[in-house]
Amino acid sequence: MHSGRAAIAGIVVAGAAGCNSSNDAPGTAHPQTSATGKNTVTAVIYDPIYNKHFAGTGHPESPRRLEAIMGLLNETDFAGRLEIIKPRDASDDGILAVHSKRYLDQVREDITSGRKMLAMGDTGVCADTLDAAVKAAGGICLAVDDVIAGKYRNAFCAVRPPGHHSGENRGSGFCVFNNVAIAARHARKKHDISRVLIADWDVHHGNGTQETFYSDPSVLFFSTHQWPLYPGTGRADETGAGKGAGATINCPFGAGAGHKQIVGAFRDKLIGAADRFKPELVLISAGFDSRLGDPLGGFCLTDEDFAELTGIMLDIARKHSSGRLVSTLEGGYNPAGLAKAVRAHCQTLASYEA
Numbered sequence: 001m002h003s004g005r006a007a008i009a010g011i012v013v014a015g016a017a018g019c020n021s022s023n024d025a026p027g028t029a030h031p032q033t034s035a036t037g038k039n040t041v042t043a044v045i046y047d048p049i050y051n052k053h054f055a056g057t058g059h060p061e062s063p064r065r066l067e068a069i070m071g072l073l074n075e076t077d078f079a080g081r082l083e084i085i086k087p088r089d090a091s092d093d094g095i096l097a098v099h100s101k102r103y104l105d106q107v108r109e110d111i112t113s114g115r116k117m118l119a120m121g122d123t124g125v126c127a128d129t130l131d132a133a134v135k136a137a138g139g140i141c142l143a144v145d146d147v148i149a150g151k152y153r154n155a156f157c158a159v160r161p162p163g164h165h166s167g168e169n170r171g172s173g174f175c176v177f178n179n180v181a182i183a184a185r186h187a188r189k190k191h192d193i194s195r196v197l198i199a200d201w202d203v204h205h206g207n208g209t210q211e212t213f214y215s216d217p218s219v220l221f222f223s224t225h226q227w228p229l230y231p232g233t234g235r236a237d238e239t240g241a242g243k244g245a246g247a248t249i250n251c252p253f254g255a256g257a258g259h260k261q262i263v264g265a266f267r268d269k270l271i272g273a274a275d276r277f278k279p280e281l282v283l284i285s286a287g288f289d290s291r292l293g294d295p296l297g298g299f300c301l302t303d304e305d306f307a308e309l310t311g312i313m314l315d316i317a318r319k320h321s322s323g324r325l326v327s328t329l330e331g332g333y334n335p336a337g338l339a340k341a342v343r344a345h346c347q348t349l350a351s352y353e354a
Contacts, residue, residue: 010079011044014086042350043085043146043155045139046070050160053132055124056116060296060333061161061174068335069158069342076343081350085146087139087159090182094141095134097185098178098212103169107133107176121171123161133161133176140183143326144281148191154314154349156286156342157328164206164285164330165231173204173231179328180285181212184219187281194218197279197316199270200225201262201309202287202330203297205234205250209285215244220277222270224262224290226298227252249273255298259305262290266312274316282317282325284310288332288341296333303344310348325349 051063073079095104106120111130118125136159143155163180165173180198187193197220198213200206205225210233213219225234240248251265288306290299301309310327317325327345332338 010074010076012041012080012083014083039150039153041081041083041152042346043143043152044073044082044346045087045143045155045157045159046084047086047135047139049128049132049135050158052126052128053160054126054128055161055174059124063160064335065332065338066158066160068339069329072339072343073346076347078347078350082346083152085142087135088142089134090137090141090177094182094186095137095177097189098168098181099166100169103171107171118171118176120169121166123171123174123176125176129161129176135159136161136163137177137179137182140179140326140328141186144183144187145190147324147326148187148193148281153323153352154317154325155327156346156349157326158342159329162287162330163208163328164200164202164287165204165208167208167211172208174331175208178208178212180283181209183326183328184213184281184283188218193280195220195277195279196281196283197222197274197277198283198285199223199266199313200285200287200330201290202285203290203294203299204230204287204331205252206285206330207231207233210234210238210248213244214240214248215242217243217247220247220249220273220279222249222251222273224251224253224265226255226257226290229297247277253299256300258292258300259302259308262299262301263305263308263312266309271312271316274320278320279316280321280324282313282321284313284325284327285330286327286345287330288338291332291334291337291341293337294332294334296331303340306341307344307348310345311352314348314352
């Protein structure tokens with residue numbers, strides 16, 4: 001274990017100074033590097049505040065999800081190749097790059113006034129939801145900064161609440177702020193990234209992400225999802241508009257789809273599209289409700305399938321974006337199954353040789 005870092009049941013935990021992505025304090029510990037100078041650690045964005053978000057009694061998007069994930073990751077034999085990084089808050093400007101000021105103001109008013117549901121949406125909230133949501137969006141932006149800076153090989157953001165259903169003026173589908181969309185806009189503004197790939201393998205279509213970038217040629221949005229199913233968007237003929245025509249690729253499948261359909265779509269459609277698009281940053285909306293046995297979906301992906309999907313995304317990142325890849329948690333509502341799928345995902349991230 002390197003000086004300046006602690007381990008909690010196996011996973012390395014960065015010191016407080018390690019949360020500063022641009023101006024490290026003296027003595028800040030840095031990730032392990034190989035003999036070639038490349039880092040060998042996968043960052044895991046996590047903070048206990050995420051578990052304080054409570055959407056309601058019996059709600060499937062519960063703190064048990066992250067409790068299961070972090071508990072299992074701590075027990076893995078590759079835990080030493082993961083490092084927990086505490087998130088920072090997203091700025092108002094960062095949130096407003098995706099959401100309207102009216103929506104942001106309404107979210108604040110709803111939560112501070114004690115409402116149990118967003119007025120502009122159908123997401124359950126509590127007193128701690130705003131802090132968790134701001135840190136969820138800020139956490140993935142921090143991961144983008146640190147991966148682009150070369151501090152970490154790649155990153156997985158174990159955050160709540162999820163984000164891909166939230167659009168400019170509405171929070172829905174358990175989501176408050178669209179974390180992955182905020183990160184994509186952040187990468188373009190702060191790092192001058194010209195082309196971002198967002199791949200979404202959640203069983204539910206990422207309608208908020210599609211809405212955000214539907215006319216934006218700088219973001220390639222690729223989604224596999226069950227259809228028909230909530231939110232009812234994501235038909236194959238939804239391919240973008242204006243300058244963004246062709247930059248949205250939807251692959252809807254019926255219940256029962258598994259490796260053949262979903263992994264096949266990533267191999268047969270995404271790889272070629274990525275070769276043409278040449279992304280400079282790869283982001284994943286990693287929804288694990290597409291796993292076999294999830295109570296809110298009807299897909300049949302296995303943990304091995306998620307490892308294969310992760311490998312495909314890593315290959316794309318290696319070929320086009322110097323390995324720069326950040327994934328963020330979306331759905332997954334069978335806590336035990338979710339944790340196993342995330343373990344497969346993170347093991348692939350941590351084991352990948354760039």
